[in-house]
Amino acid sequence: MSIEAHLATLEKKHFALEEELHAAMNRPSAEDQSIADLKRRKLRIKDEIERLRSTAH
Structure with missing residues (x-):
C-alpha cells in the first residue's frame, strides 16, 4: 500500500472516530x-497521519 x-x-478512520465521539x-x-x-x-x-506526512516529504 502506498503512503x-x-x-x-x-484519514477516513479519523473522521469516523470523530463522528462516533461526537x-x-x-x-x-x-x-x-x-x-x-x-x-x-x-x-x-x-499521530500516525502526522508521522506519515513528515516522512513523505
Missing part, C-alpha cells in the same frame, strides 16, 4: 471510559 493510500485510509458525547448515557477510549484511538491515528 498516500495509507494516509487516505487513516455521537457518544451527545448521549446522556455515554460512559466516560468509552469516550476516553475513542479520544485515545483518534489521537493515535492523528
Whole structure:
C-alpha cells in the first residue's frame, strides 16, 4: 500500500472516530471510559497521519 493510500485510509478512520465521539458525547448515557477510549484511538491515528506526512516529504 502506498503512503498516500495509507494516509487516505487513516484519514477516513479519523473522521469516523470523530463522528462516533461526537455521537457518544451527545448521549446522556455515554460512559466516560468509552469516550476516553475513542479520544485515545483518534489521537493515535492523528499521530500516525502526522508521522506519515513528515516522512513523505
